[in-house]
Amino acid sequence: MSQAAETPSIPHPAAWLVRIPEVLEGVAEEVLKRFGAATQTRLGKDYYLIKTLTPQAIHLSEAAKFARWNLPMDHTWPCNPQKMDGFIEKAAQTLLKKFGDRQPHGLFIGQLNATSPDKYYKSLASNLRGRALQIFPKLAANTVEEQDPTLPTLFCLVGKEGLFCGMQTPRLSNGLYAGGSKYIDQDSPDTISRAGAKIAEALHYLLLHRPPLAKGSHWVELGACPGGMTSELLAREQRVTAIDRAPLDRRLDNRAGLKFVHADVATFTPQPGTVYDVVLSDLNGPPHESMDHVIRLSRFLKAKGLVVFTLKVPKIETVSEPCDLFRRTVKTATAAGLRLFAQTHLTYNRHEFTLFFEKAG
Structure with a gap:
């Protein structure tokens, strides 16, 4: 028997993006521990990039309710998009190469820091999605609410830390938007309360x-x-x-x-x-x-x-x-x-x- 056959396989840690709302930041360390996070990197205000041997805990543990949204990391590109020439074209072509054959039924891109007053990344996310849709095969879901929650969507988040992408059903991700939040305009004079x-x-x-x-x-x-x-x-x-x-x-x-x-x-x-x-x-x-x-x-x-x-x-x-x-x-x-x-x-x-x-x- 060869040495390779005798050596037990070691599970490979899964990279995952988890969103824990800022108001729950005080328990974030404990939540990530329950998710089995061996390493973690803070991204933006709410996001944590972790590696875990127990990704099922993100969905099934009782701590799952503290994570507003989650996504397996099938592709990460640490970079500063604002300082990179041709970022949109390079990113769009990379998305097509890595995910085109996997036939996502929708493609949605959001910001890592969605509440930032800086509109650069909101515009970047919109432009990147627009370019990706030009080169991807036709997708079934054109708008967020057209998605079938049981079919995998390609979700991406972009920010000053780079581009972070993965495919998962909206139901497992716990949200139809990239990042999971539907922001409601509360500035209308007709708004009665939050x-x-x-x-x-x-x-x-x-x-x-x-x-x-x-x-x-x-x-x-x-x-x-x-x-x-x-x-x-x-x-x-x-x-x-x-x-x-x-x-x-x-x-x-x-x-x-x-x-x-x-x-x-x-x-x-x-x-x-x-x-x-x-x-x-x-x-x-x-x-x-x-x-x-x-x-x-x-x-x-x-x-x-x-x-x-x-x-x-x-x-x-x-x-x-x-x-x-x-x-x-x-x-x-x-x-x-x-x-x-x-x-x-x-x-x-x-x-x-x-x-x-x-x-x-």
Whole structure:
């Protein structure tokens, strides 16, 4: 027997790009440890380039909820694009050479530092995608929301640190955009509160798991004041029964599709025969109390109906404490016939996670 045959093979570490939101930076080291990171390099504000022997932990460990987005690194090109002649053409040809035969169904390129006021890399990402699409075989998904979440997309991120690319399904990456975030314009004079951006992004995120909700779907919103989420839902032609002890913003007065119940959520009981498509809870206060309200009202939720639940946690200083709270909350919901099918930390979440449940059919 040869020496090569006698020597056991050693697994090769997988390179992976992981995005841990800046608000969760205090637990990033612990999260990466749970992902099995043997090495790590910080890229931009939120990203970590790691090498791990256990990449499955990025998707399956309980710490996965702390990573907003992830991508296997099939190609990395450390460089300074701003100082390189012909970067766009060289990068586009490299993408075609390395990924053209793998037939991605979409190609999307974003910035490593998407919130930077410097527009150079936003323009560079757009121009690079434009050139790559000219030379790639025709792709099935032309826009972000045309993607099939179960088919591999070629995602790339570009910044002053270089170009970082990989192929993975949007569902496994936990986002339809390169980087995972759908940024919502909050500068409009019609914006009532930042909570509106949370539900707008949550609806976009849901496309990873379900078809879009039909127009006219009936939501019951718990703790709706001042009405940021209500406003966004009405703008999408949804019907909303909004409940709160405090009044809604006057800009929502007489809005079509809105019923406002000026009451404590704990005392609200729908009329017999009422059926909701979605229960929405962004309540402040102890999560077990919020979930109790959701469970009580889920009796009026149709089979396969949706629950969008914001899990508020104390200031996140460890991984274990939020995970314990998460497990208890999900256990309570599961016992009541609500199945968790997705969870994430949205761009507009702070010390909180957004959980998605479906009522048993």
